[in-house]
Amino acid sequence: MPHLALYTFGVLKSPIADPAPLTRELRDTGEAIYRKISQHPGYLARAEAADRGRGTHFDLDWGAWGEFAVPTWYGKGRTVESAALDATLSLWTDLRSALDAVYTGLHREALNRRYDWFERTEHPNYVCWWVSDGVIPTWQDGVSKLEHLRDHGSAPHAFTFHHSFTPEGTPTRIKGIGPKSDQVR
Template identity: 30%
Template sequence: MTEPAYELAQVNLGRLKAPLDSPQLKDFVDQLDPVNADADGAEGFVWRLQGEAGDDATDVPVFGDSWLIINMSVWRDTDALKAYMYQGRHREMLARRREWFERVQEAMVALWWVPAGHRPTVAEAESRVLHLRTHGPTPYAFTLRTSFPPQGATPLLGEVPEGLGCGAL
């Protein structure tokens, strides 16, 4: 079997309702390690962002906003991501997310295809989220509800094919 040319990157941002060390977020924080372990062992999981302070990325700055936390990972494909998201502990945490996170109207989740082996940066994720907020789902940044195949993958920033200007993205 040949190795895939692309893998699926995802970023999920959350605006906290309280500090991570508050009693209000205790259940959320207590579940981070088990949920991350579930992801690490999930079929189709490739990689996830981890911070300096430990196994999760709650200390990784995003958009210069100390109330935002980031979850970013890479998966084999959308089916693998969906299978993980909607089962077990992660599903239970999704059901409780309004206890811990503000409801935000703008896009806080984005998906995009990356060349196999590429590990996205926070700056890349921020760019994809901003693009999705401005343009809606496109091959450059999309959602599970409106996804695109990897064959339509848009190059990473700085890797625009010759003859295509920024307006093509």
């Protein structure tokens, strides 16, 4: 059975290593959100570095998730002192589970404050796509899908919750999302 891959990417206002209270708050909030989301129904896995805490996203060993990559529009640093980004890559059993995890609880609270931490941009900040059972998406997959979404809009291989598709490529709606939405079909 296919699984939903979800890649998120945001450019921070200041480097993640910034000792300022607002940046520290983001780091602390992120850790709490990851703990909560990992217990959410439908959550399967997320990219976690084997050597966490020993450099930036760019320096870490992500195992089967591949080498870390960023969209072409990321123009800030890549060192511990200068990296100003947050990215996630995760696997879910279905659209509804991922949507519920993103738009409820601690993550919803953080989304309400996202512009305290993240730059406003015209680029999409997340993308979904289906992968076959047993397939681990890579960071490069996520970047490619996000860039495709930016350039071409939602398609069966790169979409948003608002303009989503079934694993077979049929447009679908999730209850509570989009015009005249009534349920996942």
